[in-house]
Amino acid sequence: MDNLTLFTKLVEAETEGKVEELLREAGYLDDESVWRAIGSDIGIDNNFAAIGNQQSDPSGALVEKIVNGIDAVLMARCYEAGIDPEGPEAPQSMSEAIERFFNVPGGKLGNLTARDRRPLADQVHLVAVGGKQQPNYLVIDRGEGQTPAQFPHTLVSLLRSNKMRIPFVQGKFNSGGTGILQFCGTHNFQLIASRRRPGCPVSSDDPTGDRWGFTIVRRLLPSGGRRSSMYVYLAPNGDVPSFAADEIKVLPGPSRQNHPAPPYAVGLPHGTCIKLYNYRWRAKSIITTEGRYEIEKFLYSPALPFRLTETRDYNANYYSTTVSGGWISATDTSEAGESEKLEEGFPASAALTLESIGRLPYEIAVFKGSTNKRHVPVGVYFVVNGQVHGSLPSNFVTTTLKFSYLSDERGPLLVVVDCTAMNERVREDFFMASRDRVRRNEVYETIRKHLTDNLRNHPGLQAINQRRRQEHLESHLNQESPVGAFQKLIDNDPTLAQLFAGGDHLVTATGPGAAPPFVGRRFPTFFRLSKEPKGGLVKSCPRNRTCRVEFETDAVNDYFSRTNSPGEITIEPSPNLCEHARLWNGRYTAYFAVPWDAEIGDVVQVTIKVTDADRQARGLDFTSTFSIKVEQDAEEEEEPRGGRPRPPRRPKQDSDRRGVALALPRIVDVRRDDWEREGFTEYDALRVKDDGSGGYDCYVNLDNRHLIHELASAKDEEKPQIKHWFKFGLVLAAIGMIQNNRRMAELRAAAEGESSFDGEDEGDDTDQLAAVSNYCTGLAQVIVPIIRSLHQPLLDQTA
Numbered sequence: 001m002d003n004l005t006l007f008t009k010l011v012e013a014e015t016e017g018k019v020e021e022l023l024r025e026a027g028y029l030d031d032e033s034v035w036r037a038i039g040s041d042i043g044i045d046n047n048f049a050a051i052g053n054q055q056s057d058p059s060g061a062l063v064e065k066i067v068n069g070i071d072a073v074l075m076a077r078c079y080e081a082g083i084d085p086e087g088p089e090a091p092q093s094m095s096e097a098i099e100r101f102f103n104v105p106g107g108k109l110g111n112l113t114a115r116d117r118r119p120l121a122d123q124v125h126l127v128a129v130g131g132k133q134q135p136n137y138l139v140i141d142r143g144e145g146q147t148p149a150q151f152p153h154t155l156v157s158l159l160r161s162n163k164m165r166i167p168f169v170q171g172k173f174n175s176g177g178t179g180i181l182q183f184c185g186t187h188n189f190q191l192i193a194s195r196r197r198p199g200c201p202v203s204s205d206d207p208t209g210d211r212w213g214f215t216i217v218r219r220l221l222p223s224g225g226r227r228s229s230m231y232v233y234l235a236p237n238g239d240v241p242s243f244a245a246d247e248i249k250v251l252p253g254p255s256r257q258n259h260p261a262p263p264y265a266v267g268l269p270h271g272t273c274i275k276l277y278n279y280r281w282r283a284k285s286i287i288t289t290e291g292r293y294e295i296e297k298f299l300y301s302p303a304l305p306f307r308l309t310e311t312r313d314y315n316a317n318y319y320s321t322t323v324s325g326g327w328i329s330a331t332d333t334s335e336a337g338e339s340e341k342l343e344e345g346f347p348a349s350a351a352l353t354l355e356s357i358g359r360l361p362y363e364i365a366v367f368k369g370s371t372n373k374r375h376v377p378v379g380v381y382f383v384v385n386g387q388v389h390g391s392l393p394s395n396f397v398t399t400t401l402k403f404s405y406l407s408d409e410r411g412p413l414l415v416v417v418d419c420t421a422m423n424e425r426v427r428e429d430f431f432m433a434s435r436d437r438v439r440r441n442e443v444y445e446t447i448r449k450h451l452t453d454n455l456r457n458h459p460g461l462q463a464i465n466q467r468r469r470q471e472h473l474e475s476h477l478n479q480e481s482p483v484g485a486f487q488k489l490i491d492n493d494p495t496l497a498q499l500f501a502g503g504d505h506l507v508t509a510t511g512p513g514a515a516p517p518f519v520g521r522r523f524p525t526f527f528r529l530s531k532e533p534k535g536g537l538v539k540s541c542p543r544n545r546t547c548r549v550e551f552e553t554d555a556v557n558d559y560f561s562r563t564n565s566p567g568e569i570t571i572e573p574s575p576n577l578c579e580h581a582r583l584w585n586g587r588y589t590a591y592f593a594v595p596w597d598a599e600i601g602d603v604v605q606v607t608i609k610v611t612d613a614d615r616q617a618r619g620l621d622f623t624s625t626f627s628i629k630v631e632q633d634a635e636e637e638e639e640p641r642g643g644r645p646r647p648p649r650r651p652k653q654d655s656d657r658r659g660v661a662l663a664l665p666r667i668v669d670v671r672r673d674d675w676e677r678e679g680f681t682e683y684d685a686l687r688v689k690d691d692g693s694g695g696y697d698c699y700v701n702l703d704n705r706h707l708i709h710e711l712a713s714a715k716d717e718e719k720p721q722i723k724h725w726f727k728f729g730l731v732l733a734a735i736g737m738i739q740n741n742r743r744m745a746e747l748r749a750a751a752e753g754e755s756s757f758d759g760e761d762e763g764d765d766t767d768q769l770a771a772v773s774n775y776c777t778g779l780a781q782v783i784v785p786i787i788r789s790l791h792q793p794l795l796d797q798t799a
Contacts, residue, residue: 683704
């Protein structure tokens, strides 16, 4: 079998068994001499640890292949422009490369219409082939390609510095592309074919410059004294197989009405094609829907769009689609109906500028309840050049932010933090080389604390959380107010009153009142200091704190973050003075710090200039000035300067829950018809949610199995009292456990010398609420018999 025939049969093989059969027929399967270890060109034979320590999620690993394809396309365009990718004339960022090579304004896909993005997407393809139960995928790019002789140094290399000095591509570590191997079937088969693109440099001593090369990667299990598996690629006589051909038919043809696209129908003249056999992916159904949603969770704003094509026998409205990233899919108003996914006022923007870390702009979106939660991610994600590199814990929204109603079917909260401009050394320490998780180091703690403080106090998020809570409680859960019953219990027993630290009278938690709708302008007509005094604004600021400065404007909430004609803000004498800023409904709230070398009594003049495409065309901008007077460090003894490092600024919370009365819990009756919606079973008794205002919502299952058993054997006149015991007994027990957890947290914090509510570990509070709920489920089995047993002697004494 010649090489072209072998390759054609391998690329069209749709099962691992068929691949084995073809390799055996060619005499390669059992001959270990024709297989070389990935990375062996630099002396790496034990490669399983390096390859196995990549992405932990098949979607993230697949996205890495797509990103590599985009990198290859950018490299090809750079060579075609006659530019050395490592030279001074090369683009210095991915967005700059997209703008220069593809004429995309600002290098952002959001500046193009869906129609304009479609031709760009032909550069990279992801094609689903094979069967529905054991699908295969082709990742195809029209990039620079590689010669057969260069395969060992590029496509099947490991830990080489191929892209280390190229600033406009994503790949750096030469290992991420191997992350897909452990998700490829039983034998981890991966087929790779590539041909160098005309115009891209080829070494003068490379005789394979115009040929196609191909190889297949597989996993060899431990044998012959080798203690771990090893990934190898086919290389008879030390070289990957090659053949001469004008093209290889790997691209899909056009789909017809009600019919999927035919596979292997269109030729690829150059570039790279990778086939993943039996890829174990959560997206089990059609790739243009479920597969797209999975990819968009890991790729919010790719540098280039790409095409997804389905060739398998599914019934669908369409079999090919363009993917421009999860953020555009959710927020792009150029596509019909897309804007209907978000709550009013979103997307919104904000930014952190942290000393030694850098500028971290972030965008906020709150989806409406009609949005399918499975199709959008929830929480806080860190991205670099649009690719997700890590996230905060999945329960961050409910745990740390206390937004229990921004993470479920009512419509989730999504925060995307752009780390592209982060200090390069800090970024290397913050993200793992696998680019799918972060290290929990000092940088992580600093970013998390600032995000927690700023998001928790975001007026828009607070308002939506409270509105949804109120709507949920009032819409379909019929309940009586427990205020009177609770107040009576407290009046009769001072021990119970101590559960609520504010005294004898309970207070109810209420959210912010409804505000008139804000209607912003795309290009504002004013941007000025709010309530500026006649003599000018002077803010006092301790050296280790920030001061808040508010501006008023009629700009829309995403004025500074939108892709098309965004607003620009400059801060003098240094942009680093502004540690955090957010724009929301006509208020631009900024937190300023004093310069590093400022002395007590210094007065720093600050100038803010805001402009956009509209005002620049007229030579105008909005200018505001104010002064910051440097004060002594707050809550700390002043230390002599003497070159000592400055103590880290601690974010000052706008609200502190310590010492504040615990608000009256809202008790919600849950019946059998509500179980599925509320996530209950017949054994669950009580579930506690943080209401976002320092109090709690207690959902009590009045169709609990144990309560129903008690009611079945009770007299009719006893049933209301049994329900009363069950409901209020569980709620009071839960509040007691919560208060004890808070007290213990403060004792631990006092021992460690830090605030119990500043920088609390993610998971602690939510895990404790889950534990309280779980304990109450156990208590439900005995609470009525206990109260009855203790109550009966009192009745006997008064009889």
